[in-house]
Amino acid sequence: MNGRTAVVVGGGLAGITAALRLADAGAAVTLVEARPRLGGLAFSFKRGDLWVDNGQHVFLRCCTAYRGLLQRLGVTDQVEIQRRLDVPVRDVTTGRTGSLSRAGLPVPLHLAKSLALYPHMSTAEKLATGRAALALRGLDLEDPALDRESFGDWLRRHGQSPRAVDALWDLVGVATLNATADDSSLALAAMVFKTGLLSDPGASDIGFAKVPLGALHHDAAETELERAGVRILLRTKVTQLKSAEGGGHRVELAGERLDGGSELLEAVDTVVLAVPQDEAHGLLPPGSIDRPERLLELGHAPILNVHVVYDRKVLDRPFLAALGSPVQWVFDRTAHSGLRGPGQYLALSQSAAQDEIDLPVAELRRRYLPELERLLPAARGAGVTEFFVTRERTATFAPAPGSAPLRPAARTRTPGLYLAGAWTATGWPATMESAVRSGNAAAGAARADLAGADGTAAGSASRTG
Numbered sequence: 412m413n414g415r416t417a418v419v420v421g422g423g424l425a426g427i428t429a430a431l432r433l434a435d436a437g438a439a440v441t442l443v444e445a446r447p448r449l450g451g452l453a454f455s456f457k458r459g460d461l462w463v464d465n466g467q468h469v470f471l472r473c474c475t476a477y478r479g480l481l482q483r484l485g486v487t488d489q490v491e492i493q494r495r496l497d498v499p500v501r502d503v504t505t506g507r508t509g510s511l512s513r514a515g516l517p518v519p520l521h522l523a524k525s526l527a528l529y530p531h532m533s534t535a536e537k538l539a540t541g542r543a544a545l546a547l548r549g550l551d552l553e554d555p556a557l558d559r560e561s562f563g564d565w566l567r568r569h570g571q572s573p574r575a576v577d578a579l580w581d582l583v584g585v586a587t588l589n590a591t592a593d594d595s596s597l598a599l600a601a602m603v604f605k606t607g608l609l610s611d612p613g614a615s616d617i618g619f620a621k622v623p624l625g626a627l628h629h630d631a632a633e634t635e636l637e638r639a640g641v642r643i644l645l646r647t648k649v650t651q652l653k654s655a656e657g658g659g660h661r662v663e664l665a666g667e668r669l670d671g672g673s674e675l676l677e678a679v680d681t682v683v684l685a686v687p688q689d690e691a692h693g694l695l696p697p698g699s700i701d702r703p704e705r706l707l708e709l710g711h712a713p714i715l716n717v718h719v720v721y722d723r724k725v726l727d728r729p730f731l732a733a734l735g736s737p738v739q740w741v742f743d744r745t746a747h748s749g750l751r752g753p754g755q756y757l758a759l760s761q762s763a764a765q766d767e768i769d770l771p772v773a774e775l776r777r778r779y780l781p782e783l784e785r786l787l788p789a790a791r792g793a794g795v796t797e798f799f800v801t802r803e804r805t806a807t808f809a810p811a812p813g814s815a816p817l818r819p820a821a822r823t824r825t826p827g828l829y830l831a832g833a834w835t836a837t838g839w840p841a842t843m844e845s846a847v848r849s850g851n852a853a854a855g856a857a858r859a860d861l862a863g864a865d866g867t868a869a870g871s872a873s874r875t876g
């Protein structure tokens with residue numbers, strides 16, 4: 412792509428990835444981001460002395476594309492991946508704590524011991540779960556029928572009790588899919604469980620950042636993009652995308668320019684739209700994709716994070732999942748946030764939070780502080796020094812049955828125009844992994860098309876492949 416120009420719209424993980432890949436191929440790349448920072452939906456901000464992530468983010472060892480990006484950014488030492496999957500799960504109604512963990516055995520035996528000892532299900536439920544896991548493992552992810560059924564219906568057909576759904580399938584599924592089994596497509600759920608739990612024994616080991624997300628997705632990304640020669644325009648919104656008269660694309664920008672004027676990027680060879688689906692719908696030139704209104708049908712699902720700072724330590728592990736409580740997952744954020752002193756900072760990650768996302772802070776406080784006392788005995792009598800929430804109403808697309816045909820591929824019908832974003836057709840739910848995969852796919856398609864136009868080997872390979 413030497414001598415070619417590219418504009419990437421959107422500086423989330425998809426856009427960062429696409430920009431790096433296009434710059435690697437020799438294009439002169441401009442990355443345009445409306446906000447004052449890179450990182451999109453996975454970012455952090457300062458609140459007093461505290462670094463706060465907009466939402467707790469975790470990844471799995473099987474997230475190879477996201478881990479590849481972390482490696483490229485030189486920040487693998489700033490994340491931690493469990494040596495072996497270990498998720499402590501406490502039921503507040505019985506007070507018992509068990510764990511979902513793996514042994515050093517081949518799949519699916521790696522989970523068998525943990526399931527056998529899991530205190531939150533009966534023996535009959537565990538046996539039925541083992542049978543369902545084997546059936547799930549046998550599903551063909553390429554079968555389009557999987558997208559038409561709900562995961563909940565499939566689980567019931569495979570003998571899963573409401574308790575097994577709560578204590579196991581939804582415990583993992585709600586956090587990864589951002590929807591309950593009843594609201595999830597079987598295709599996406601099967602993808603998550605097959606890849607995460609039933610592929611390689613280490614696939615589900617959990618990873619998370621040891622620093623605020625912004626240190627990875629803004630600071631390190633900005634440094635690497637600049638090193639790769641990418642021009643970064645922050646606080647700059649793309650307002651329109653058109654065909655340029657002499658060929659290529661015309662990208663219109665509205666930014667915080669001192670003269671108040673707008674800037675045009677003219678005759679751009681390649682544009683990657685790495686923005687949320689609603690924004691892409693507004694920017695796509697007519698005829699670029701089939702039935703663009705489908706982008707709006709994809710819908711959104713919210714995630715709420717409840718942040719609580721205690722005056723003492725109340726949680727004795729990095730994280731804990733809860734049953735029998737509105738609390739879903741609790742993370743210890745103390746070290747990441749820079750909190751000093753004897754206190755502890757907890758973040759509650761509440762996925763599929765449609766019923767709570769708009770509740771006033773005071774009501775959430777009334778709901779969650781007593782729940783935390785039920786879940787964490789040490790919280791009883793501890794002082795709360797801060798309580799606040801972060802709300803992401805459009806955290807992910809809704810992974811509902813029927814969502815697969817609504818997700819477009821990277822290549823559009825407009826030559827030189829590509830789509831990226833966790834919501835595009837990656838086969839993954841809306842995750843950091845999906846975002847990075849989509850950025851790779853868009854840049855890969857652009858590189859192949861330009862190589863094809865130039866008549867080089869990469870182009871013919873892509874056309875025949």
Ligand SMILES: Cc1cc2nc3c(=O)[nH]c(=O)nc-3n(C[C@H](O)[C@H](O)[C@H](O)COP(=O)(O)OP(=O)(O)OC[C@H]3O[C@@H](n4cnc5c(N)ncnc54)[C@H](O)[C@@H]3O)c2cc1C
Nearest residue numbers: 421423424425445451452466468469649832833842843846
């Ligand atoms: C609270 C929360 C918790 C989550 N937890 C997890 C988790 O644990 N694990 C996981 O893997 N994923 C998680 N996710 C999902 C993950 O963050 C996203 O899937 C991923 O970051 C999406 O990246 P993206 O680049 O596709 O899109 P985005 O991050 O949405 O990036 C799009 C960018 O485009 C910019 N933009 C929009 N319009 C314009 C315009 N006109 N001009 C210029 N720029 C524009 C936006 O400002 C934004 O920066 C979570 C998300 C949230 C919100």
